[in-house]
Amino acid sequence: MPYAVDFGTVSTVGLESSPVADALAGLRANEARYFKNKYDHVFTVEPASDATSTIDWVNRILEEERGIVIAAPPLEATAFQVENIRIAYVFYQNGLSINVMYTVDDSGKRAVGFKLSDGMEVPAELASFKFARQKSKLAGTIRGSYFVIKNEY
Secondary structure, eight states: OOEEOOSSSOOOTTOTTSTTHHHHHHHHHHHHHHHHHHHOOOOEEEEGGGOHHHHHHHHHHHHHHHOOOOOSOEEEEEEEEETTEEEEEEEETTSEEEEEEEESSTTSOEEEEEEEOTTOOOOGGGTTSOOEEEEETTTEEEEEEEEEOOSOO
8 A cells, every 4th residue: 555655744654664663764754855845746655565666676776787685675665757857765674775866868867875774784785885974853864875877777
C-alpha cells in the first residue's frame, strides 16, 4: 500500500523493523519536505515487495557503475519524475537511503546519493566513500556522499 510521507508529523510506518527506525523516518521526512518545497511533489513510498522494478534499477546502477551490492534488505522505495529528472529512492533496514537522480536529457547530470541515518555505522560496501555531515531538524545529523553516473540506464 503506498504511503504519502508526512514531514509535519514524522512516522515510522513501514520502517519499524529498522534498528534506527526513528532516524530513518526523519531522513525520509526530510526528503519529503525537500521535494514538496522545491517541486510541489508529494513524496510517496511503497513497500519494497511492491517496488521491485525501482529497486532492480538502483541495484543495476550500483553494480555496473561501482560493483556495489547493498547487503541490507530494502524496506521501501519510490520512483517518480519531476521536471526532466527521473528520481528513485530506496530505504534500507540498516538506516541507509540511496537515491538516483537521473536527468533524462542526454547532456544532463546523473548521480547516485547515499545518506546514512543518525546512529548507523557506514556499511562495509560503502567504506571507500567520504561522507559529509548535514544537520536536519527532522533527521538529526545526516551523513551523505555520492558518485556521478557515467553510463546510460
